[in-house]
Amino acid sequence: MTDLREANRGAVLSDLLLHRPTTRTAIAQRTGLSAATISRAVEVLVADGVVREVSEVVSANRGRRAVALDLVGERSVVAGVDLGASATRVVLVDFAGSELRRWEQPTRSDLPAADLADWLAGMLTDRSADLGAGLAAVSVGLPGAVAESGAVSNAPNLPQVMDPGFVTGLRRAGGVGVRVDNDVNYALLGEQRRGAAAHAGDAAMVTIGAGLGAALAIDGRILHGRHGLIGEFGQLPAGPMGTRLEHMVTGPGILRRAEEAGVPLARPQDLFAEEHRLSPLRTQFDHALQIVLTAVAVASEPEVVVLGGGIADSLAGDLDRYQATLGATLQVAPRLVPAELGAFSGAIGAAIDAVHSLYADLGAEPGLGGGHGRSAAS
Amino acid sequence: MTDLREANRGAVLSDLLLHRPTTRTAIAQRTGLSAATISRAVEVLVADGVVREVSEVVSANRGRRAVALDLVGERSVVAGVDLGASATRVVLVDFAGSELRRWEQPTRSDLPAADLADWLAGMLTDRSADLGAGLAAVSVGLPGAVAESGAVSNAPNLPQVMDPGFVTGLRRAGGVGVRVDNDVNYALLGEQRRGAAAHAGDAAMVTIGAGLGAALAIDGRILHGRHGLIGEFGQLPAGPMGTRLEHMVTGPGILRRAEEAGVPLARPQDLFAEEHRLSPLRTQFDHALQIVLTAVAVASEPEVVVLGGGIADSLAGDLDRYQATLGATLQVAPRLVPAELGAFSGAIGAAIDAVHSLYADLGAEPGLGGGHGRSAAS
DNA sequence: GGAGTTTGCTTTCCGCTCGCAATCAAAGTC
DNA sequence: GACTTTGATTGCGAGCGGAAAGCAAACTCC
Numbered sequence: 001m002t003d004l005r006e007a008n009r010g011a012v013l014s015d016l017l018l019h020r021p022t023t024r025t026a027i028a029q030r031t032g033l034s035a036a037t038i039s040r041a042v043e044v045l046v047a048d049g050v051v052r053e054v055s056e057v058v059s060a061n062r063g064r065r066a067v068a069l070d071l072v073g074e075r076s077v078v079a080g081v082d083l084g085a086s087a088t089r090v091v092l093v094d095f096a097g098s099e100l101r102r103w104e105q106p107t108r109s110d111l112p113a114a115d116l117a118d119w120l121a122g123m124l125t126d127r128s129a130d131l132g133a134g135l136a137a138v139s140v141g142l143p144g145a146v147a148e149s150g151a152v153s154n155a156p157n158l159p160q161v162m163d164p165g166f167v168t169g170l171r172r173a174g175g176v177g178v179r180v181d182n183d184v185n186y187a188l189l190g191e192q193r194r195g196a197a198a199h200a201g202d203a204a205m206v207t208i209g210a211g212l213g214a215a216l217a218i219d220g221r222i223l224h225g226r227h228g229l230i231g232e233f234g235q236l237p238a239g240p241m242g243t244r245l246e247h248m249v250t251g252p253g254i255l256r257r258a259e260e261a262g263v264p265l266a267r268p269q270d271l272f273a274e275e276h277r278l279s280p281l282r283t284q285f286d287h288a289l290q291i292v293l294t295a296v297a298v299a300s301e302p303e304v305v306v307l308g309g310g311i312a313d314s315l316a317g318d319l320d321r322y323q324a325t326l327g328a329t330l331q332v333a334p335r336l337v338p339a340e341l342g343a344f345s346g347a348i349g350a351a352i353d354a355v356h357s358l359y360a361d362l363g364a365e366p367g368l369g370g371g372h373g374r375s376a377a378s
Numbered sequence: 379m380t381d382l383r384e385a386n387r388g389a390v391l392s393d394l395l396l397h398r399p400t401t402r403t404a405i406a407q408r409t410g411l412s413a414a415t416i417s418r419a420v421e422v423l424v425a426d427g428v429v430r431e432v433s434e435v436v437s438a439n440r441g442r443r444a445v446a447l448d449l450v451g452e453r454s455v456v457a458g459v460d461l462g463a464s465a466t467r468v469v470l471v472d473f474a475g476s477e478l479r480r481w482e483q484p485t486r487s488d489l490p491a492a493d494l495a496d497w498l499a500g501m502l503t504d505r506s507a508d509l510g511a512g513l514a515a516v517s518v519g520l521p522g523a524v525a526e527s528g529a530v531s532n533a534p535n536l537p538q539v540m541d542p543g544f545v546t547g548l549r550r551a552g553g554v555g556v557r558v559d560n561d562v563n564y565a566l567l568g569e570q571r572r573g574a575a576a577h578a579g580d581a582a583m584v585t586i587g588a589g590l591g592a593a594l595a596i597d598g599r600i601l602h603g604r605h606g607l608i609g610e611f612g613q614l615p616a617g618p619m620g621t622r623l624e625h626m627v628t629g630p631g632i633l634r635r636a637e638e639a640g641v642p643l644a645r646p647q648d649l650f651a652e653e654h655r656l657s658p659l660r661t662q663f664d665h666a667l668q669i670v671l672t673a674v675a676v677a678s679e680p681e682v683v684v685l686g687g688g689i690a691d692s693l694a695g696d697l698d699r700y701q702a703t704l705g706a707t708l709q710v711a712p713r714l715v716p717a718e719l720g721a722f723s724g725a726i727g728a729a730i731d732a733v734h735s736l737y738a739d740l741g742a743e744p745g746l747g748g749g750h751g752r753s754a755a756s
Numbered sequence: 757g758g759a760g761t762t763t764g765c766t767t768t769c770c771g772c773t774c775g776c777a778a779t780c781a782a783a784g785t786c
Numbered sequence: 787g788a789c790t791t792t793g794a795t796t797g798c799g800a801g802c803g804g805a806a807a808g809c810a811a812a813c814t815c816c
Contacts, residue, residue, distance in 0.1 A: 063792025064782040225679030227710045232676040238616035291616050298610045299677035301603030332605045441763025442811040
């Protein structure tokens with residue numbers, strides 16, 4: 001369409017982002033382009049310093065050894081952030097997407113929007129300075145709905161981020177491109193590329209923690225919606241008396257409902273102890289979760305549903321049971337699996353998005369997925 | 379990628395399918411291709427007898443009048459069928475998609491699969507013979523989930539169609555390409571192209587009749603899922619005691635629940651009479667429908683949700699109320715509108731799909747939508 | 757009613773890209 | 787050391803689309 005040459009360069013980069021060390025021949029096979037075209041495209045990318053030949057010879061049948069190609073990672077550092085209601089998780093990666101550092105810290109949820117942005121930006125610049133490299137891009141996952149325009153809504157657990165000043169402040173303080181998206185969307189991206197949803201074109205993720213969130217991907221692409229509302233299954237008024245599900249299957253919701261029922265819990269996780277196994281509260285939770293899982297399944301027909309978030313960890317032992325119930329409801333039920341990247345799937349997904357954004361200028365479409373995340377309005 | 383020339387020809391055809399009588403210049407503007415390229419492509423299409431110049435000059439600013447282009451319709455006849463549990467609706471259209479004839483008939487649900495196929499095929503060939511033209515393609519909407527493979531499942535209200543012999547029998551008897559898809563998917567396609575969802579990239583449809591069905595479209599494309607389960611929100615176990623919603627908001631479901639409650643109804647529609655306005659049964663129905671609408675909204679974030687099906691007609695007066703409740707639940711709620719094409723949206727959508735399938739060989743992607751329907755395994 | 761203008765369509769020409777096929781390169785095999 | 791296999795590069799030819807010029811058909815203004 002536009003420039004064929006550039007499109008092909010982009011195709012090579014996209015392929016390289018997905019299959020990290022690879023060879024010219026392999027790229028040619030996967031893209032369907034001729035070896036000549038790939039050779040020419042790679043030549044330009046190497047000259048531009050984006051790609052380099054690495055010595056590691058992958059394997060050998062016979063004949064001449066293929067030269068491995070890889071992205072040049074040292075150009076700068078990129079950050080992926082999962083700004084949760086209680087914990088903030090960060091991953092620093094290089095331009096090739098290789099992880100350099102990760103850490104976790106309590107979120108300064110006491111701060112107003114502008115200060116929260118400064119706090120986060122400061123942490124990122126400090127830590128990346130330790131590595132002797134400036135930040136080139138940042139993607140931040142937020143516990144709320146992120147619209148195409150960059151506006152954030154539906155973030156009751158960290159309301160500051162709905163203030164437009166948060167993102168603008170973050171960009172100003174960081175001095176780099178900042179992309180934001182829903183935290184679950186990033187978590188799913190992470191699990192798609194590096195975790196439990198690898199090789200699944202259609203996948204979904206459900207996180208249960210301070211809030212209830214879901215993300216849906218079809219043909220590798222994460223669905224967003226103009227206002228970022230896709231996946232907000234917590235809004236379903238399917239609980240007793242029309243209660244919203246987010247009031248039943250989240251940490252705070254569990255605590256409140258336990259209190260109302262006269263059996264207060266110290267921590268939400270306690271609901272999943274053996275002693276409460278048959279309690280009405282637990283039964284209601286199971287039922288509500290079942291509705292969410294069914295809704296996710298019929299909304300996008302995923303091959304696999306990844307479960308994440310603080311509460312989900314407590315459910316690991318019950319996964320088979322949920323799976324069985326789901327199978328009884330639907331003829332073809334998705335596989336239910338825990339997040340392979342654990343609490344860091346969101347941060348890792350954000351980092352992947354940030355890396356992709358860097359190569360987007362060069363014509364790379366983010367692999368199978370298209371347009372994950374969105375740079376907030378400037 | 380493959381053949382550029384062919385791709386451009388396809389782009390012209392696709393544009394023509396969406397904007398029916400149009401001009402070369404208009405096509406050039408919409409596709410972004412140069413006028414020269416369009417001229418060359420049109421030349422071929424006219425020579426092939428697929429497209430022709432029509433005299434009707436669209437309008438005039440000044441200068442030379444643009445020559446209107448249109449598809450050549452008289453080449454043959456194409457059928458769209460909505461095979462419902464109780465009624466079968468058929469639309470015959472020409473190659474340009476212009477309606478030639480439509481009719482409705484009780485479905486011979488008493489017949490086994492093979493005979494049902496023969497009955498339908500016979501009706502189609504008879505009626506199209508009246509028009510002096512053979513059938514070139516048929517698309518049939520079924521009240522069930524249609525998988526990529528063409529297998530039909532989840533069709534409790536017309537179980538015959540799940541028999542693989544139905545589709546193969548239909549193809550054999552008709553002697554033409556037969557495509558099948560879920561009836562609601564076709565209905566949404568119809569409403570997108572000719573009805574209430576025109577100009578809405580993101581749209582959804584919910585039909586309530588003998589069954590409960592939903593279809594979702596994002597960026598003009600209708601979501602299918604490998605097993606065709608997308609949109610089966612009737613499976614949600616969100617009713618009292620975990621009842622599936624399809625047992626609450628369908629005609630048969632309403633009758634059964636009314637009977638169980640000791641207030642039998644003559645017809646499901648009676649539930650919506652003034653006298654039952656505040657009955658528990660009506661309240662439960664409203665609540666269940668609200669769950670479905672919310673689920674649809676957060677599954678695909680449509681701009682508009684089209685309501686169709688026999689029961690939906692009775693809801694017309696209550697639409698504002700549902701709209702208000704939905705608005706209270708979601709910050710950004712879709713518009714709720716009745717099906718503009720009435721009971722024929724499914725048949726019309728099927729006809730549109732059938733027409734598209736004819737031009738697919740020539741490289742036309744079905745406009746905004748991609749791969750609606752699927753030709754069943756042969 | 758003729759010159760000028762605007763708009764639509766066609767044609768000429770030119771640059772560009774890709775793929776094929778030949779060639780060079782580097783490894784293993786016999 | 788010749789042969790084979792696999793990988794990468796290069797020369798060449800065909801095909802494509804776009805810019806721009808040219809032709810056509812309408813309107814407008816004097």
